[in-house]
Amino acid sequence: MGVIAFRNVANTVRRFIDRRLISDVILALALTALLSLTTSSNDLWGLQDGLLFPTSDRALTAWTWIYALPLAFRRKAPHASAVLFVTLCIIQLVFGPALVVTDCFALMQLYAVIAYGRRETARPFIIIAVGMAFLTTGVNTEVIAFGPLTMTGTERYQTAPYECLTPAGTMDLGSCDPALRTNAAIMLGMILIPVIAVIIMAYWQRARLATARWMQERNAALEARREEESHIAALAERARIARDMHDVVAHTLSIIIVQADGGRFAGANDRELAKSTMTTIRDESAKALADMQRLLGIFGGHHDDGTDAMKESPTHHDESEDDDHPSYANIDGLVAQARNADSDLRLERKVLGNPLPDKLGAPAQIVVYRIMQESLTNIRKYAGSDVHADIEEQWDEDGLRLRILDDGRGAASMADGHTQGYGLIGMRERLTSLGGSGTAGPRIGGGFEVTAFIPYASSPDMRDPVDSTAGGCGESPLTASVANGERSGTAGRISTRVASGFKQAVIDHIHTMVNTIRNDREDRHAGKAPETDDFNIIEKVSEWTERHYLLMDLLVAVALFMMYYVSAANGMTSGYAAVRNLSNMLTLLPLVWRRRFPQASAAVFAAVTILELLALPWNTLAPLVSVYSVYSVTLYGPRTAKRWVIPTIALGSLTFAVNFTAQNYLGMSMTTLIGSIPAIMGDTGTTKSIGALPVLLTCTFAACITLFGVMAAGMWSRARGANMLVLQAREEALRDEEAKQRILAANMERDRIGANIRADVSDTLLGVMGKADAGLRLLDSNDTDTQMISDAFAGIAKEGRAALKRMRQLLGVLRETGFSDDAQREGMRLAPASPLDEQLQWKAGGPTGGAVSDDTGRSQ
Structure with a gap:
C-alpha cells in the first residue's frame, strides 16, 4: 500500500510540475531578484511608508519577494494565483508599504488570468483590477500627502516633509489641494493606461490560443484515428468487393445457369441453337473470369493476359467494357438480354416524362443499371415460369423514380429454402451514397416489387467520380475519395462529362477555380474554434x-x-x-x-x-x-x-x-x-x-x-x-498521411483477398469454361446424339451452380467481416481476424445467420 501511495503522489507531482511551471518559476525568481536590487527606502519617492505604519528596508525586501509566489503559478493556476495576488495587495496597502517595485507584477497576473483562465472569470478580475487601481491611487495619494495614520502629526512631519502637513503637525488642505489632485490624476493614469493595454493584449492572445488549442486537438484527433481509419478503409474495401462481385460476377453466373438450363431442353434437338447457346455460355464464363480479375485489381484492369479464352473471343472486350462502366444507354441491352435469356418472361418497359440521364450523372446512371440488373436477375431466378414483369421509369423534376414489379411467386419463392444473398444490401448502399432511397418486398396478391428514387446531381455537371465507386465496379473508393479529406461530400464536384480540346481545358480550369473558392470558404468556416461564438470585439x-x-x-x-x-x-x-x-x-x-x-x-x-x-x-x-x-x-x-x-x-x-x-x-x-x-x-x-x-x-x-x-x-x-x-x-x-494510409490499407486488403480467392474462383470458372469447350467440341463432332448434348448442358449447369454457391460463400465471408450498416447482425464478426481460407472453411455449410434483405430477404 505504501508503494502504491508513493507512486500516486509521484504521478500527481509529475502532472502538476511541467515545463511551463518550471519556466515560470525561474522567470519569477529572476525578475524578483533583479528588481530587489533597486529596493530601498530612498528610491520610492517617500512611498516607503504604508497607510497605517511606517516601513523599513527589511519590510520592503520581504514584500518585494512575497509576490514571486503568485507570479510563479500565474499560468498553472491563473485564478488562484490572481486571488492570492489581490489579497496580498490589499494587505500590503493597509499594513505594508504603499508601493513596492514588484507591484508591477499585477500586469502579468491580469494578463495570465485573461489569456489562460476561464472566460467567465475574466470580467470579474478586470473589474477587480480597475477597482485596485483606484484603491492604490487613493492610498498612495494619502501617503504622499499625510503619511502613516497611526503616527501623530508632529512625528510624521519630523519623519518626512509630507505635502499637506505643517511643522506643527496639522493638516493644511488649502495649500496642497491642487498638488494632491494633480498627483492623484497622474498616478491613476499611470496605472490605468498599462492596465487597459494589458487587457487588450490578453484578449488578443486569448483568441490566438483558442484557435491554436483547437487546431492542436484536431491534429491530435487525426493522429489518434489513423489506425482506425486504416481499419475502416480495409472494411470498406471488403464491402466494395462483395458488392461488385454480386453485381457483376454473380449476375453473369446466373445468366450461365439460365442459358444452360434452357439449352438442355431447347438445344437438344437443334444443333445450331445448342452451339450458339454453348458459345454464349463460354463467352459469359470468360467475361466473369475477367471481371473477377479486374475486380480484385490483380492484373491492374482489363488486359488480354487474363485468360486464353479472352484472346479467342473478339467480341468479349467490348461487352466487358460496357459492363465495367454501364450507363443509362446500356439498359436497353440489359432488357433485351433478359428477354432472350428466358422465353417465358414477358417484360415491358415504360418511360414516363422526359429522360434526362445527363442530369443524373455517371454514378447515378450506374446505380440505375445495377438496380435493374439485380431486379431482373431475381425475377428470372425466383419468380417462376410464365411471368409478366414491368419496368416503370418516372422522370420528375427532382430525379428518377424506378418501379420494377412482377406477378410471380412473390413471398412463396422462399418456400424452396434457398439461402438469401446480399444484393439488396448493395442496392441500398448505392442509393444511400447518392442521397436516394429504395424499398423491396412482396406485393399483396402475389409478385414482387422494387422501388427506388435516384435524385439528380447537385449541379448541372456530373457528380464527382468519388461517388461512382459506390454505384459501379470501378477502382477502390479510397483512391478517389481521399482527396476530399474531411470536406463536405457536396463540395468540390468535378465534371465527368467528356469534352475535347480547348473547350474541355477551359471547363476544367473554371471548375478548378470554383472548387478552390468553395474549399477555401469551407476551410475558413471549419477552421473556427467552438469558442469563437463568445469572442468579444478584441x-x-x-x-x-x-x-x-x-x-x-x-x-x-x-x-x-x-x-x-x-x-x-x-x-x-x-x-x-x-x-x-x-x-x-x-x-x-x-x-x-x-x-x-x-x-x-x-x-x-x-x-x-x-x-x-x-x-x-x-x-x-x-x-x-x-x-x-x-x-x-x-x-x-x-x-x-x-x-x-x-x-x-x-x-x-x-x-x-x-x-x-x-x-x-x-x-x-x-x-x-x-x-x-x-x-x-x-x-x-x-x-x-x-x-x-x-x-x-x-x-x-x-x-x-x-x-x-x-x-x-x-x-x-x-x-x-x-x-x-x-x-x-x-x-x-x-491528412495527406491519413489518405496514403487509407489507400495502402485498402490496397493491402484487396491484395490479401485476391491472393486467397483468385485460385478458388478462377478454377471454378475455368471449370465452367472447360465444360463449354468440351460441349463445343462435342457439337462439332459427327457422332453426337440428343442425350449427349443434354448431358453437356446439364454438366455446365452443375458447374455454374457450384461456382455460384462458392461465390455466395465468398460474399458471406466478405459481408460478415465487411462494412455495411445493414449487416450489423448479432454475433457478426466485425473485423477480418482469421485467414480467408479458414473463414471459407467455416462457411462450407452455407452462410449462417438470418436474412439480409429489405422486407423478405429476396436477393442474390
Missing part, C-alpha cells in the same frame, strides 16, 4: 488578423516604410531621397510574403540586402529588418530551409561587417573599399587595415549571434506548436 479582430495574415504583413511593411521615409526637406536632393526610398521599398517588399512564401521571401530579401550593402553608399534598412525575415523562414518554412539559411546568415553578416567597418572606421564606401583593397593590403595601409580587423570580427560575430539567436527563437516557436500557420501545415501533412 478577440474577433485578433481572429480576423490571423486569417488575413497577408494583408497584415502588407500593413506592417507599409508602416515600416513610412517610419523610415526620407524626404527632400532633410537637406538632401529629391533624387537622392527618391533613391533611398526606393531601396527601402525593395527591402521591405519581400517581407509582405514572409508567411505565404517563406523561403522565396527570405531568398529574395537576402539577395536584395547583400546587393544593397555592396552597392549603396549609405546605411540601408536591410540589417534592421533582417531579423524579421530570418525568424519567418525558420518558423514558417520547411525544416530543410536551415541548410541554406545558415550559410546565408554567415555571408550576410560578413557583408554587413565589411560595410560597417568601411563606413564607420575606414571612412569610405563599399565600392571605394573594393577599389582600395590593393592599397590597404600593401605597405601604405598596413596599420589601418590591422586596426580594422578587430572591428570587422566584432561586427561579424555580433551579427551572427543576433541572427542565429533569432533563428533559435523561430525554431523554439515552431517546436511549441502554438502558431496557427504551423498547425495548419501540420494538419495538411496529417
Whole structure:
C-alpha cells in the first residue's frame, strides 16, 4: 500500500510540475531578484511608508519577494494565483508599504488570468483590477500627502516633509489641494493606461490560443484515428468487393445457369441453337473470369493476359467494357438480354416524362443499371415460369423514380429454402451514397416489387467520380475519395462529362477555380474554434488578423516604410531621397510574403540586402529588418530551409561587417573599399587595415549571434506548436498521411483477398469454361446424339451452380467481416481476424445467420 501511495503522489507531482511551471518559476525568481536590487527606502519617492505604519528596508525586501509566489503559478493556476495576488495587495496597502517595485507584477497576473483562465472569470478580475487601481491611487495619494495614520502629526512631519502637513503637525488642505489632485490624476493614469493595454493584449492572445488549442486537438484527433481509419478503409474495401462481385460476377453466373438450363431442353434437338447457346455460355464464363480479375485489381484492369479464352473471343472486350462502366444507354441491352435469356418472361418497359440521364450523372446512371440488373436477375431466378414483369421509369423534376414489379411467386419463392444473398444490401448502399432511397418486398396478391428514387446531381455537371465507386465496379473508393479529406461530400464536384480540346481545358480550369473558392470558404468556416461564438470585439479582430495574415504583413511593411521615409526637406536632393526610398521599398517588399512564401521571401530579401550593402553608399534598412525575415523562414518554412539559411546568415553578416567597418572606421564606401583593397593590403595601409580587423570580427560575430539567436527563437516557436500557420501545415501533412494510409490499407486488403480467392474462383470458372469447350467440341463432332448434348448442358449447369454457391460463400465471408450498416447482425464478426481460407472453411455449410434483405430477404 505504501508503494502504491508513493507512486500516486509521484504521478500527481509529475502532472502538476511541467515545463511551463518550471519556466515560470525561474522567470519569477529572476525578475524578483533583479528588481530587489533597486529596493530601498530612498528610491520610492517617500512611498516607503504604508497607510497605517511606517516601513523599513527589511519590510520592503520581504514584500518585494512575497509576490514571486503568485507570479510563479500565474499560468498553472491563473485564478488562484490572481486571488492570492489581490489579497496580498490589499494587505500590503493597509499594513505594508504603499508601493513596492514588484507591484508591477499585477500586469502579468491580469494578463495570465485573461489569456489562460476561464472566460467567465475574466470580467470579474478586470473589474477587480480597475477597482485596485483606484484603491492604490487613493492610498498612495494619502501617503504622499499625510503619511502613516497611526503616527501623530508632529512625528510624521519630523519623519518626512509630507505635502499637506505643517511643522506643527496639522493638516493644511488649502495649500496642497491642487498638488494632491494633480498627483492623484497622474498616478491613476499611470496605472490605468498599462492596465487597459494589458487587457487588450490578453484578449488578443486569448483568441490566438483558442484557435491554436483547437487546431492542436484536431491534429491530435487525426493522429489518434489513423489506425482506425486504416481499419475502416480495409472494411470498406471488403464491402466494395462483395458488392461488385454480386453485381457483376454473380449476375453473369446466373445468366450461365439460365442459358444452360434452357439449352438442355431447347438445344437438344437443334444443333445450331445448342452451339450458339454453348458459345454464349463460354463467352459469359470468360467475361466473369475477367471481371473477377479486374475486380480484385490483380492484373491492374482489363488486359488480354487474363485468360486464353479472352484472346479467342473478339467480341468479349467490348461487352466487358460496357459492363465495367454501364450507363443509362446500356439498359436497353440489359432488357433485351433478359428477354432472350428466358422465353417465358414477358417484360415491358415504360418511360414516363422526359429522360434526362445527363442530369443524373455517371454514378447515378450506374446505380440505375445495377438496380435493374439485380431486379431482373431475381425475377428470372425466383419468380417462376410464365411471368409478366414491368419496368416503370418516372422522370420528375427532382430525379428518377424506378418501379420494377412482377406477378410471380412473390413471398412463396422462399418456400424452396434457398439461402438469401446480399444484393439488396448493395442496392441500398448505392442509393444511400447518392442521397436516394429504395424499398423491396412482396406485393399483396402475389409478385414482387422494387422501388427506388435516384435524385439528380447537385449541379448541372456530373457528380464527382468519388461517388461512382459506390454505384459501379470501378477502382477502390479510397483512391478517389481521399482527396476530399474531411470536406463536405457536396463540395468540390468535378465534371465527368467528356469534352475535347480547348473547350474541355477551359471547363476544367473554371471548375478548378470554383472548387478552390468553395474549399477555401469551407476551410475558413471549419477552421473556427467552438469558442469563437463568445469572442468579444478584441478577440474577433485578433481572429480576423490571423486569417488575413497577408494583408497584415502588407500593413506592417507599409508602416515600416513610412517610419523610415526620407524626404527632400532633410537637406538632401529629391533624387537622392527618391533613391533611398526606393531601396527601402525593395527591402521591405519581400517581407509582405514572409508567411505565404517563406523561403522565396527570405531568398529574395537576402539577395536584395547583400546587393544593397555592396552597392549603396549609405546605411540601408536591410540589417534592421533582417531579423524579421530570418525568424519567418525558420518558423514558417520547411525544416530543410536551415541548410541554406545558415550559410546565408554567415555571408550576410560578413557583408554587413565589411560595410560597417568601411563606413564607420575606414571612412569610405563599399565600392571605394573594393577599389582600395590593393592599397590597404600593401605597405601604405598596413596599420589601418590591422586596426580594422578587430572591428570587422566584432561586427561579424555580433551579427551572427543576433541572427542565429533569432533563428533559435523561430525554431523554439515552431517546436511549441502554438502558431496557427504551423498547425495548419501540420494538419495538411496529417491528412495527406491519413489518405496514403487509407489507400495502402485498402490496397493491402484487396491484395490479401485476391491472393486467397483468385485460385478458388478462377478454377471454378475455368471449370465452367472447360465444360463449354468440351460441349463445343462435342457439337462439332459427327457422332453426337440428343442425350449427349443434354448431358453437356446439364454438366455446365452443375458447374455454374457450384461456382455460384462458392461465390455466395465468398460474399458471406466478405459481408460478415465487411462494412455495411445493414449487416450489423448479432454475433457478426466485425473485423477480418482469421485467414480467408479458414473463414471459407467455416462457411462450407452455407452462410449462417438470418436474412439480409429489405422486407423478405429476396436477393442474390
